[in-house]
Amino acid sequence: MSKAIIKIEDLKREFTMGTETVHALRGISFDIKEGEFVTIMGSSGSGKSTMLNILGCLDQPTSGTYEIDGVRVKDLSRNELATIRNEKIGFIFQSYNLLARTSAVENVELPLLYNSKVSTEERRKRAIEALEKVGLGERLHHTPAQLSGGQQQRVAIARSLVNNPVMILADEATGNLDTRTSYEIMSLFQELNKQGITITFVTHEPDIATFSSRTIVLKDGAVMKDYKNENIQSAANELAKLPKQDD
Amino acid sequence: MRLLNLFKIATKAIILNKTRTLLTMLGIIIGVASVIAMLAIGEGSKESIRTTISAMGSNMITIKAGADTRGGVRQEASVMESLTLSDYKAIKAQSNLLSYSTPVVEGKGQVINGSNNWPSSIYGVNPEYLSIKVVDLQSGSMFTDAEVQTAAKVALIGQTVVDNIFPDGQEPVGQMIRFNNIPFKVIGVLEEKGENTFGQDQDDVVIAPYTTVQKRILAIDHLNQIMASAISEEEAPNAVIELSSILREQHKLADSEDDDFHVRSMEELISTFSSTSEMLTILLVAVASISLLIGGIGIMNIMYVSVKERTKEIGLRMAVGGKGSDILMQFLIEAILISITGGVLGVLLGLGATVFIEKFLNWPTSVAMYSIVISFAVCAVTGIFFGWYPARKASALDPITALRYE
Ligand SMILES: Nc1ncnc2c1ncn2[C@@H]1O[C@H](COP(=O)(O)OP(=O)(O)OP(=O)(O)O)[C@@H](O)[C@H]1O
Ligand SMILES: [Mg+2]
Numbered sequence: 343m344s345k346a347i348i349k350i351e352d353l354k355r356e357f358t359m360g361t362e363t364v365h366a367l368r369g370i371s372f373d374i375k376e377g378e379f380v381t382i383m384g385s386s387g388s389g390k391s392t393m394l395n396i397l398g399c400l401d402q403p404t405s406g407t408y409e410i411d412g413v414r415v416k417d418l419s420r421n422e423l424a425t426i427r428n429e430k431i432g433f434i435f436q437s438y439n440l441l442a443r444t445s446a447v448e449n450v451e452l453p454l455l456y457n458s459k460v461s462t463e464e465r466r467k468r469a470i471e472a473l474e475k476v477g478l479g480e481r482l483h484h485t486p487a488q489l490s491g492g493q494q495q496r497v498a499i500a501r502s503l504v505n506n507p508v509m510i511l512a513d514e515a516t517g518n519l520d521t522r523t524s525y526e527i528m529s530l531f532q533e534l535n536k537q538g539i540t541i542t543f544v545t546h547e548p549d550i551a552t553f554s555s556r557t558i559v560l561k562d563g564a565v566m567k568d569y570k571n572e573n574i575q576s577a578a579n580e581l582a583k584l585p586k587q588d589d
Numbered sequence: 590m591r592l593l594n595l596f597k598i599a600t601k602a603i604i605l606n607k608t609r610t611l612l613t614m615l616g617i618i619i620g621v622a623s624v625i626a627m628l629a630i631g632e633g634s635k636e637s638i639r640t641t642i643s644a645m646g647s648n649m650i651t652i653k654a655g656a657d658t659r660g661g662v663r664q665e666a667s668v669m670e671s672l673t674l675s676d677y678k679a680i681k682a683q684s685n686l687l688s689y690s691t692p693v694v695e696g697k698g699q700v701i702n703g704s705n706n707w708p709s710s711i712y713g714v715n716p717e718y719l720s721i722k723v724v725d726l727q728s729g730s731m732f733t734d735a736e737v738q739t740a741a742k743v744a745l746i747g748q749t750v751v752d753n754i755f756p757d758g759q760e761p762v763g764q765m766i767r768f769n770n771i772p773f774k775v776i777g778v779l780e781e782k783g784e785n786t787f788g789q790d791q792d793d794v795v796i797a798p799y800t801t802v803q804k805r806i807l808a809i810d811h812l813n814q815i816m817a818s819a820i821s822e823e824e825a826p827n828a829v830i831e832l833s834s835i836l837r838e839q840h841k842l843a844d845s846e847d848d849d850f851h852v853r854s855m856e857e858l859i860s861t862f863s864s865t866s867e868m869l870t871i872l873l874v875a876v877a878s879i880s881l882l883i884g885g886i887g888i889m890n891i892m893y894v895s896v897k898e899r900t901k902e903i904g905l906r907m908a909v910g911g912k913g914s915d916i917l918m919q920f921l922i923e924a925i926l927i928s929i930t931g932g933v934l935g936v937l938l939g940l941g942a943t944v945f946i947e948k949f950l951n952w953p954t955s956v957a958m959y960s961i962v963i964s965f966a967v968c969a970v971t972g973i974f975f976g977w978y979p980a981r982k983a984s985a986l987d988p989i990t991a992l993r994y995e
Contacts, residue, residue: 428910453909
């Protein structure tokens, strides 16, 4: 049995807004093992993004513990967390968060700018490769304003891949894509997963969940269901089954 | 390597936000330039007052008959006849603190050359007069002591007199003119001095030996003034004291009696002027401080707002692995580049404006080094601090909080 890369226990996150307290997460516990492909589902407002932000070391839980690769996140300094985000995690935001007026390739290069081990040439090479993987090899020098919503989302995906992360956390990474493109992305993720990268994928779409090995369903900030997927579909196969495009 | 990357990021961000960069720089440019130009005007007028005074002869001492009329009307000096040639001789013999001295008699009258005439003043003096008043000659030469002895009818004239009685551009030296019908031979023309600080035309004069003026024009024995020059500006006040005691003795005044003359040095004039220019300096420093303050607040605002508005960008940079120190360094480099560039451009603009004011408005200016240093330092430090401070606050947030900033 492989080791747990993510281990959370009784994780709570509260937001205080004036006198009101919003309980976004009400005590969540689970492990994600190395090499797993987990989809997180749940209705809007159930706490998926809140949880993913904590898993991505972008936010701190109000209480509970989070261990990443056996280390308690609470014990890590801000700089150590930055290094983990930079070298181990690929995070795809629900709202893309691209730098405005900055070309696709420069957006993708961004994480590598903060890694002094990567040279300028290698940085550019890896950014172009990542963009080619998501089908944007022709759009290297377009700025976000010159790209469609789906293309922007794919730039965000490329950015999460560029640092060769050990785990990818995706918040509705295919939310803005048509079926064909989202299957293409899913097949890319499945391929990365086969190479050993752990993937945690938030989605609303049940058919996306069939490509993963496990599904966790959240409801009102708590885990409602957590089940193994016995019949994992291959995104590549599904893609082949789709009717050919007209053009 | 890391610093080089951050430098690249910073320059990219500056180029990316041209408008914001320009606006921020504009605040710094105007702040620096206005302070430099304003202080240049102030320093320039101070300096011009200073040169005017020293051109008038800052060591000059005048002795007039009659008590000091400042602070109350006494008898008019010209009416008094208490100043005599023997007073002058006593001063000349006893004083140790004077380098030059001359008796002065003065009168008004008409200068005539053929059909041209002009109302002017005549000053009867000895040859030392030129050194006391710090005047040179344009042409010709000064009369000699021998000519004073013999009461020669020779005169030197100022440019205004030349312009009015020699309108055809004739060479005045060697010509005969008449002053109140007494013929004089012109032996020299005084260097042009223009108006003095009080607006008097210093070129509207005729200079002749005092003996000549006394005998031929005024028919008097007494003197109107004695003019002297102290050996140095510092010794002028002591010379005033010394002269007073010599004259009191000459006039045989008892301790209970007031002076029947008064001695005045340029020192007093200088002190009046320097207190005026002190005021001017204080005013200028106040104005400059206020404009620096306003400029500083402007820079602070625009820097603060422009960095604050990039909180989201800071959040993203941290989310992809930028450390707090990376973010801070990036914003610090940006702020330094903008502030220094703005400061340098501001200095150039300030110097340009100063040249413009000097050339086209004809105001005297003098750029003070301290105005460049202070304005540059204040604006640059403000710019750098307020570029760094909001970035520091933003980089202390959790990435997600910064990312959510609207
Ligand atoms: N910064 C915040 N301040 C206050 N409340 C918050 C904040 N972030 C999230 N919440 C609340 O926490 C709850 C969970 O939000 P979250 O974004 O995790 O939902 P989600 O499951 O990702 O929803 P969706 O599918 O719409 O993206 C919501 O009720 C939301 O209002
Ligand atoms: Mg969400």
